[in-house]
Amino acid sequence: MSTLLTYISVNDGKIKRSSLEVLSRCNELADIHNLTSSALIIDKDASNISEQLKAYGPSVIYTIENPVFKNHLNTPLLKALSLAVHSIKPLVVAFASTESTKDILGALSANLGAASLSDVSEFELTETGVKAKRPVMASKIVSSVESSDRLTLFTVRSGSYDVSLKTAETKVENIPFSFNDEELKITLKEIITASSDKVDLSEAETVIAAGRGVKDEEGRKLVEELASVLNAGIGASRALTEAGVYDPSLQIGQTGKVVSPQLYIGIGISGAIQHVAGMANSKVIVAINKDSDAPIFDIADYGIVGDLYKILPPFIDELKKVKSEK
Amino acid sequence: MKFYVCIKQVPDVNAPLQIKNGQLIQDTDRNSLNAYDASAVEAALVLQEKHGGEIVAVLIGPDKAKETIRKAMAMGADSGVFIHSETDTYYDSYSYAQMLAAYFKNKEFNYIFCGKQSQDTDAGLTGSMLAELLGLPYVTNAVGLEFSGDVLLVRRQGDTGQEVIELPSPGLVTCSNDMNDPRIPNLKGIMQSKRKPVESVTSDELQAALSAVKTKILGYEEKPGREAGKKYEGEADEIARQVARILDETENVI
Ligand SMILES: Cc1cc2nc3c(=O)[nH]c(=O)nc-3n(C[C@H](O)[C@H](O)[C@H](O)COP(=O)(O)OP(=O)(O)OC[C@H]3O[C@@H](n4cnc5c(N)ncnc54)[C@H](O)[C@@H]3O)c2cc1C
Numbered sequence: 001m002s003t004l005l006t007y008i009s010v011n012d013g014k015i016k017r018s019s020l021e022v023l024s025r026c027n028e029l030a031d032i033h034n035l036t037s038s039a040l041i042i043d044k045d046a047s048n049i050s051e052q053l054k055a056y057g058p059s060v061i062y063t064i065e066n067p068v069f070k071n072h073l074n075t076p077l078l079k080a081l082s083l084a085v086h087s088i089k090p091l092v093v094a095f096a097s098t099e100s101t102k103d104i105l106g107a108l109s110a111n112l113g114a115a116s117l118s119d120v121s122e123f124e125l126t127e128t129g130v131k132a133k134r135p136v137m138a139s140k141i142v143s144s145v146e147s148s149d150r151l152t153l154f155t156v157r158s159g160s161y162d163v164s165l166k167t168a169e170t171k172v173e174n175i176p177f178s179f180n181d182e183e184l185k186i187t188l189k190e191i192i193t194a195s196s197d198k199v200d201l202s203e204a205e206t207v208i209a210a211g212r213g214v215k216d217e218e219g220r221k222l223v224e225e226l227a228s229v230l231n232a233g234i235g236a237s238r239a240l241t242e243a244g245v246y247d248p249s250l251q252i253g254q255t256g257k258v259v260s261p262q263l264y265i266g267i268g269i270s271g272a273i274q275h276v277a278g279m280a281n282s283k284v285i286v287a288i289n290k291d292s293d294a295p296i297f298d299i300a301d302y303g304i305v306g307d308l309y310k311i312l313p314p315f316i317d318e319l320k321k322v323k324s325e326k
Numbered sequence: 327m328k329f330y331v332c333i334k335q336v337p338d339v340n341a342p343l344q345i346k347n348g349q350l351i352q353d354t355d356r357n358s359l360n361a362y363d364a365s366a367v368e369a370a371l372v373l374q375e376k377h378g379g380e381i382v383a384v385l386i387g388p389d390k391a392k393e394t395i396r397k398a399m400a401m402g403a404d405s406g407v408f409i410h411s412e413t414d415t416y417y418d419s420y421s422y423a424q425m426l427a428a429y430f431k432n433k434e435f436n437y438i439f440c441g442k443q444s445q446d447t448d449a450g451l452t453g454s455m456l457a458e459l460l461g462l463p464y465v466t467n468a469v470g471l472e473f474s475g476d477v478l479l480v481r482r483q484g485d486t487g488q489e490v491i492e493l494p495s496p497g498l499v500t501c502s503n504d505m506n507d508p509r510i511p512n513l514k515g516i517m518q519s520k521r522k523p524v525e526s527v528t529s530d531e532l533q534a535a536l537s538a539v540k541t542k543i544l545g546y547e548e549k550p551g552r553e554a555g556k557k558y559e560g561e562a563d564e565i566a567r568q569v570a571r572i573l574d575e576t577e578n579v580i
């Protein structure tokens with residue numbers, strides 16, 4: 001029987017929630033279309049990770065394990081994916097959209113002669129391929145796209161589907177894989193990791209985003225204090241990542257991360273379309289901005305018009321009280 | 327060193343647009359050089375200033391897209407290549423990559439630079455497709471470039487940090503706009519661009535590659551809307567506390 005294959009993204013030994021979202025959707029589609037849903041883990045500890053994955057009910061977990069997957073590098077990942085597709089022969093390969101999967105999607109599609117769609121927000125199966133929706137024009141509108149290829153590869157924006165557990169009989173199958181250093185066409189020299197980088201923004205339940213209005217040390221302290229009260233991840237607009245105030249991996253938007261938290265609080269952010277492209281799917285949007293005409297207020301559920309330096313102290317104080325009452 | 331930069335003309339995403347019967351209608355036909363490609367041109371210029379070499383801008387598009395090649399040359403690219411395509415057909419990244427691959431097949435160069443994605447579609451596929459079709463090593467989402475001897479050191483934004491990667495020549499890089507601020511052409515640049523050569527390519531072999539489309543657009547629709555909510559104006563202490571309470575009591579997100 002044909003299978004829908006979900007590639008499982010792993011970060012520091014932990015499965016990324018966004019790939020469980022994709023797997024859950026594939027499970028659902030497999031049920032509807034009488035197909036199977038399976039998963040693929042490519043990691044240095046793939047077999048350990050397969051244990052974590054069983055609760056989500058894929059019928060088969062394929063593993064490819066090799067020390068070369070300790071850090072992301074496109075050459076070995078492409079080789080492994082191509083091998084997996086040739087041996088599993090899936091109908092589709094679905095990925096969570098991450099910097100690592102975006103790095104290889106096009107190359108894999110060229111390698112396999114397969115259709116590819118990136119960053120979709122919805123997907124379904126048709127008689128002959130995949131139909132999907134993708135935000136376009138800086139996420140101002142949505143396009144409906146279709147592939148009609150025997151094999152379609154696609155990446156899915158985080159937060160597009162809910163994660164659901166599933167009890168099923170799950171087999172684990174290892175795919176033998178070898179790789180020698182001569183095959184590495186590129187060399188990883190160094191990884192520069194930001195110290196503040198521990199919370200995965202795309203998975204955070206609460207996101208505090210700082211913009212150009214956060215001008216100085218005092219402003220950043222207020223942002224940090226708010227984040228710690230709410231146990232939130234801190235993100236930023238391009239204005240501040242570009243200025244080197246926040247690490248580039250914290251940028252939210254068209255060029256940065258897509259976040260879809262329960263609560264997003266934008267502080268001193270104007271709401272340019274390229275920023276909004278990365279946060280418009282948040283459940284509750286709060287904006288603090290001194291300009292009552294700032295475009296962010298067009299999409300905010302709660303817009304607080306005022307100077308952030310005056311708003312944040314009582315806001316934090318009140319939230320602390322709320323917390324302590326719990 | 328020979329650099330090719332693949333550039334695309336894109337509609338201005340900031341211009342107002344409408345959807346009628348599933349079709350996208352833009353109020354103006356303002357077009358521009360894809361912002362990520364402008365960064366790729368800028369990156370090549372900075373390397374050229376330090377290390378010398380030649381920069382060629384390559385574009386596939388309809389006639390009106392020629393002005394975008396001029397723009398890249400006004401920034402400083404030495405020459406252009408114009409590969410003509412019909413306007414009214416929808417091409418996807420797959421077909422553009424096939425066509426570019428057919429063009430580059432017998433060319434010699436050190437590095438091809440692409441943008442990391444098109445501003446209008448955000449596809450982000452063409453660069454790595456082209457690399458694979460040409461059998462080139464590649465790095466995507468570059469935020470910094472420098473030479474170490476004859477080899478490019480590329481800093482790319484990865485999922486949890488920046489990865490510094492040594493990319494041998496010939497190779498391909500896709501550029502983020504977070505790596506630089508593209509220069510605005512000055513008058514001298516604009517004057518000089520008029521004398522720079524643009525080679526027009528119309529070969530059947532390249533045209534054939536365009537038929538490789540794998541995906542098609544069925545239509546466009548509005549985004550599920552987000553309405554403006556409530557605005558709180560007035561005394562800072564009061565409105566701040568009020569919203570904090572609502573987030574807990576009404577929204578239950580604290
Ligand atoms: C191709 C492309 C891709 C891009 N990708 C991204 C992306 O991924 N992410 C992104 O964020 N941007 C992106 N941008 C940039 C984007 O267009 C905006 O320039 C950027 O988002 C602006 O950041 P900002 O809102 O912090 O700054 P500004 O637009 O300068 O806004 C600052 C806001 O702070 C308010 N303010 C100032 N002082 C105070 C105060 N004391 N109290 C309260 N409010 C105050 C001001 O009223 C203003 O509204 C991209 C641009 C391009 C061209």
Ligand SMILES: Nc1ncnc2c1ncn2[C@@H]1O[C@H](COP(=O)(O)O)[C@@H](O)[C@H]1O
Pocket residue numbers: 331332333334335360362363384385386387419422439440441442443444447448449450451452453
């Ligand atoms: N028509 C084109 N002509 C030249 N280069 C192109 C063209 N289309 C895409 N590219 C290159 O591919 C990148 C974008 O790929 P994509 O997001 O897949 O459309 C651009 O930044 C260009 O470098």
